[in-house]
Amino acid sequence: MTGGLDAIDVKLLNELKENARENIASLSKKLGIPRTTVHYRIKRLVDEGIIEKFTVKPNYKKLDLGTTAFILARYDPDSGLTQREVAERIAALDGVYEVHIISGEWDMMIKVRAPSAEEVGKIVVDKLREIKGIGQTVTMVSFVTVKEEL
CATH class of the missing domain: 3.30.70.920 (Lrp/AsnC effector binding domain/regulation of amino acid metabolism (RAM) domain)
Known part of the structure; x- marks a missing residue:
């Protein structure tokens, strides 16, 4: 996989890129792994610097920056x-x-x-x-x- 990530880590990253606010229970269901495992993996990805921050994607048109x-x-x-x-x-x-x-x-x-x-x-x-x-x-x-x- 990518830089020491397994397939579940990659899927988790992709889900978080789509919606960083998605809750652990929903991610658990989508990935087919326990909530505690999702929580642990997110924490590990943050601790290892793979996830640098959780952010917002503004709608620039609505901010008059279209x-x-x-x-x-x-x-x-x-x-x-x-x-x-x-x-x-x-x-x-x-x-x-x-x-x-x-x-x-x-x-x-x-x-x-x-x-x-x-x-x-x-x-x-x-x-x-x-x-x-x-x-x-x-x-x-x-x-x-x-x-x-x-």
């Missing part, structure tokens, strides 16, 4: 900052949900959410491009999200 965009950015090595320092500054911006240092033609990939494409533009022009260490950027607005995991 526009998602991905921004590719080039790092400017003449900035005097490391690429990691630049990425951390980007991560601190309002509206930024993910920052990845990547390989290939671009150096970073940034995920932002905003009420509209115009607001995404404001994040890029007024905030992101003002960060020392950011070179060129290209922005791609998502039309629809087919799959997204937390």
Whole structure:
């Protein structure tokens, strides 16, 4: 299996990814194992750091953040900052949900959410491009999200 997990651990993780609030009794029934075993396995997965946290998946459209965009950015090595320092500054911006240092033609990939494409533009022009260490950027607005995991 995956990283020392057996088939039941994988099924349990998948159930919790779908609904982290599902109760132990329901999980026990779905997995066909005793409630105490489900409780023990969840505790072990948390203790081993396989489950880092239980979280919520917001409905971004209802929060008026229905526009998602991905921004590719080039790092400017003449900035005097490391690429990691630049990425951390980007991560601190309002509206930024993910920052990845990547390989290939671009150096970073940034995920932002905003009420509209115009607001995404404001994040890029007024905030992101003002960060020392950011070179060129290209922005791609998502039309629809087919799959997204937390």
